[in-house]
Amino acid sequence: xxxxxxxxxxxxxxxxxxxxxxxxxxxxxxxxxxxxxxxxxxxxxxxxxxxxxxxxxxxxxxxxxxxxxxxxxxxxxxxxxxxxxxxxxxxxxxxxxxxxxxxxxxxxxxxxxxxxxxxxxxxxxxxxxxxxxxxxxxxxxxxxxxxxxxxxxxxxxxxxxxxxxxxxxxxxxxxxxxxxxxxxxxxxxxxxxxxxxxxxxxxxxxxxxxxxxxxxxxxxxxxxxxxxxxxxxxxxxxxxxxxxxxxxxxxxxxxxxxxxxxxxxxxxxxxxxxxxxxxxxxxxxxxxxxxxxxxxxxxxxxxxxxxxxxxxxxxxxxxxxxxxxxxxxxxxxxxxxxxxxxxxxxxxxxxxxxxxxxxxxxxxxxxxxxxxxxxxxxxxxxxxxxxxxxxxxxxxxxxxxxxxxxxxxxxxxxxxxxxxxxxxxxxxxxxxxxxxxxxxxxxxxxxxxxxxxxxxxxxxxxxxxxxxxxxxxxxxxxxxxxxx
Amino acid sequence: xxxxxxxxxxxxxxxxxxxxxxxxxxxxxxxxxxxxxxxxxxxxxxxxxxxxxxxxxxxxxxxxxxxxxxxxxxxxxxxxxxxxxxxxxxxxxxxxxxxxxxxxxxxxxxxxxxxxxxxxxxxxxxxxxxxxxxxxxxxxxxxxxxxxxxxxxxxxxxxxxxxxxxxxxxxxxxxxxxxxxxxxxxxxxxxxxxxxxxxxxxxxxxxxxxxxxxxxxxxxxxxxxxxxxxxxxxxxxxxxxxxxxxxxxx
Ligand SMILES: Nc1ncnc2c1ncn2[C@@H]1O[C@H](COP(=O)(O)OP(=O)(O)O)[C@@H](O)[C@H]1O
Ligand SMILES: [Mg+2]
Numbered sequence: 001x002x003x004x005x006x007x008x009x010x011x012x013x014x015x016x017x018x019x020x021x022x023x024x025x026x027x028x029x030x031x032x033x034x035x036x037x038x039x040x041x042x043x044x045x046x047x048x049x050x051x052x053x054x055x056x057x058x059x060x061x062x063x064x065x066x067x068x069x070x071x072x073x074x075x076x077x078x079x080x081x082x083x084x085x086x087x088x089x090x091x092x093x094x095x096x097x098x099x100x101x102x103x104x105x106x107x108x109x110x111x112x113x114x115x116x117x118x119x120x121x122x123x124x125x126x127x128x129x130x131x132x133x134x135x136x137x138x139x140x141x142x143x144x145x146x147x148x149x150x151x152x153x154x155x156x157x158x159x160x161x162x163x164x165x166x167x168x169x170x171x172x173x174x175x176x177x178x179x180x181x182x183x184x185x186x187x188x189x190x191x192x193x194x195x196x197x198x199x200x201x202x203x204x205x206x207x208x209x210x211x212x213x214x215x216x217x218x219x220x221x222x223x224x225x226x227x228x229x230x231x232x233x234x235x236x237x238x239x240x241x242x243x244x245x246x247x248x249x250x251x252x253x254x255x256x257x258x259x260x261x262x263x264x265x266x267x268x269x270x271x272x273x274x275x276x277x278x279x280x281x282x283x284x285x286x287x288x289x290x291x292x293x294x295x296x297x298x299x300x301x302x303x304x305x306x307x308x309x310x311x312x313x314x315x316x317x318x319x320x321x322x323x324x325x326x327x328x329x330x331x332x333x334x335x336x337x338x339x340x341x342x343x344x345x346x347x348x349x350x351x352x353x354x355x356x357x358x359x360x361x362x363x364x365x366x367x368x369x370x371x372x373x374x375x376x377x378x379x380x381x382x383x384x385x386x387x388x389x390x391x392x393x394x395x396x397x398x399x400x401x402x403x404x405x406x407x408x409x410x411x412x413x414x415x416x417x418x419x420x421x422x423x424x425x426x427x428x429x430x431x432x433x434x435x436x437x438x439x440x441x442x443x444x445x446x447x448x449x450x451x452x453x454x455x456x457x458x459x460x461x462x463x464x465x466x467x468x469x470x471x472x473x474x475x476x477x478x479x480x481x482x483x484x
Numbered sequence: 485x486x487x488x489x490x491x492x493x494x495x496x497x498x499x500x501x502x503x504x505x506x507x508x509x510x511x512x513x514x515x516x517x518x519x520x521x522x523x524x525x526x527x528x529x530x531x532x533x534x535x536x537x538x539x540x541x542x543x544x545x546x547x548x549x550x551x552x553x554x555x556x557x558x559x560x561x562x563x564x565x566x567x568x569x570x571x572x573x574x575x576x577x578x579x580x581x582x583x584x585x586x587x588x589x590x591x592x593x594x595x596x597x598x599x600x601x602x603x604x605x606x607x608x609x610x611x612x613x614x615x616x617x618x619x620x621x622x623x624x625x626x627x628x629x630x631x632x633x634x635x636x637x638x639x640x641x642x643x644x645x646x647x648x649x650x651x652x653x654x655x656x657x658x659x660x661x662x663x664x665x666x667x668x669x670x671x672x673x674x675x676x677x678x679x680x681x682x683x684x685x686x687x688x689x690x691x692x693x694x695x696x697x698x699x700x701x702x703x704x705x706x707x708x709x710x711x712x713x714x715x716x717x718x719x720x721x722x723x724x725x726x727x728x729x730x731x732x733x734x
Contacts (some may be wrong), residue, residue, distance in 0.1 A: 431535065432572040435625075438556040439532050439566050440586035440642065441593070450585065454576030454625065 027136035032089040061179035061189030074345040075374040107147035152201035162301035176259035184255040185292040195225035200235035211240040225256040231266035238269040276311035283341035286313025299325030306462040308471040309336040323357035330359040333459040338371030347377040352388040361392040367403035374406040381418040396426040449476040492541035502706035503506040513682040516572040518703035561593040563649030574626040634665040640671040657691040669694030689721035
């Protein structure tokens with residue numbers, strides 16, 4: 001017994017020494033050696049100076065994960081990641097003294113963002129967007145925090161939240177996506193290193209759109225973000241998440257968890273533009289994107305998920321809503337574009353529990369090249385969900401004849417009063433349309449991007465203005481070379 | 485302006501145009517009539533470069549430019565405009581953005597700056613009014629849910645915005661009631677000018693009451709078999725095509 005305690009103390013001491021050393025010497029980048037075990041999890045927790053309960057929580061998740069099997073029901077094929085070959089912690093330079101303003105940010109970092117078309121300065125000016133930028137696994141810079149503070153809004157990294165607002169995190173973390181929810185959620189729960197935390201107090205309408213940009217930096221570093229958004233009664237928030245990643249030689253795993261808690265009469269709008277590196281034309285080097293996103297809607301609450309998915313070699317992602325409270329509303333608007341050898345299996349789950357709950361699903365899949373694009377959606381109306389309604393529309397657009405589009409709708413209507421509608425179409429970019437565009441003077445690439453953008457309009461109009469423009473450009477860039 | 489010599493073209497190995505000759509000068513309006521399946525639409529497609537239409541002989545010059553040598557969009561930017569017999573829908577792409585992109589593409593090719601949104605909007609509104617389409621049609625998807633007549637008027641609006649050198653109207657009058665026909669005809673007449681030419685493909689003398697052609701040609705079995713003045717259209721209306729030597733169906 002005492003021996004054990006001593007050992008734990010020794011480990012702690014060792015960890016703390018390493019921790020301090022990291023700061024004192026200001027090493028380039030504190031990166032753990034590859035591998036996953038209990039010790040690694042303890043070290044992550046210690047690095048982040050987490051409360052004891054957090055470590056326990058992680059270890060519980062790890063235990064659960066060890067018992068679980070990697071799922072294989074999705075319509076995707078890939079080499080299973082070697083979890084022992086991944087490094088689970090990587091911090092950028094000078095983590096100890098985070099820059100308080102953009103002026104203090106590593107110019108190289110800013111330059112990278114510039115290259116990606118995300119000039120921070122411009123973003124700052126744009127519609128007062130506040131940024132919580134995740135560079136690798138740790139937040140590097142947060143702007144506009146002061147304005148948000150005035151409104152009582154908390155928008156910070158989850159690590160910071162664990163220091164500043166541990167009771168809030170403890171209250172809500174894992175309430176929407178439990179540790180043992182699924183294989184990747186369990187892994188994320190064990191090893192997540194950072195992500196965002198948002199808290200909108202009762203009755204507050206968040207004065208600006210909250211935006212996070214993600215990027216993968218260090219090679220072989222799995223990214224395990226954890227995002228938690230809590231909208232208290234009657235509050236309102238719009239959150240933007242965008243990612244892009246540079247070229248890589250080895251597949252990189254991205255397994256994020258996003259939890260949304262939407263209390264009575266609150267509204268959360270969550271928009272994503274996902275553009276992780278898709279790999280070369282054979283998918284080599286692309287990102288694996290296995291994400292769990294879920295919201296719980298209480299009485300009269302409303303959650304909208306809007307996503308534009310163009311990147312990653314393999315995508316496995318089903319932003320979902322649990323419509324727990326009466327009259328709550330869930331929406332899912334999705335554009336998923338695959339090209340080359342990309343594979344996407346994405347969709348949503350709408351679980352109707354409360355009475356008169358409503359859900360809308362609009363999914364637009366675009367496939368080009370040899371890619372495979374699947375929509376997978378579940379609409380479940382529980383026995384007590386009287387008056388529940390769902391409308392689902394799934395449209396697929398094919399470019400060329402080597403790609404595939406698949407639709408897997410699952411409907412479980414257990415209450416006789418439920419109204420569930422499903423419409424699905426598959427179309428091709430037609431020769432007639434191409435000819436019309438070209439006869440009016442547009443080149444083939446512009447023509448395709450215009451037709452595809454038109455196809456996606458219903459989803460794009462759900463995005464905040466600047467994001468919609470960006471998304472349109474992204475599709476245009478993504479489609480380059482897919483014509484002819 | 486347009487000089488077609490001995491043009492021969494096939495579709496899916498079927499010879500459709502069999503040595504067609506046509507000279508169109510700037511400022512002129514030429515009507516082309518002829519039986520179904522004669523190759524009238526094919527002529528428009530071949531001149532504009534549609535995929536699947538194989539040219540296997542002859543030449544077609546637009547001014548100095550060898551049309552057959554360049555891409556579809558380049559021909560369009562050179563000033564060739566085809567108003568479609570069956571205009572296709574492009575869902576979700578507004579008329580506005582579609583035509584702005586088209587006009588800008590043409591201007592860019594000519595080394596001109598893109599129009600400001602304001603300037604373009606003014607022009608688009610004016611064109612819309614001229615063809616009697618409500619302004620909301622600028623915001624609607626290209627031909628999306630338009631009636632037959634609205635689609636044809638939309639074609640004329642596009643023509644106005646692109647200010648082409650040569651306009652080919654393929655049965656723009658088919659399926660139009662008399663009011664719509666007048667609107668379309670007035671639209672075309674307003675665009676007539678010394679540096680612009682029209683080829684109007686039609687089955688009906690009716691349209692030519694409103695758009696006065698300088699020349700009328702009969703296209704049958706892939707060739708121009710007869711040419712004349714406006715009176716030829718009246719003759720055809722009265723007698724059909726059967727009396728023509730080529731003996732194409734009436
Ligand atoms: N895409 C096509 N494939 C096969 N045959 C075609 C195609 N387009 C036109 N044709 C044939 O070419 C001939 C001329 O057609 P078209 O130019 O449309 O005639 P018109 O416009 O004079 O009625 C017809 O016999 C028609 O069936
Ligand atoms: Mg025809």
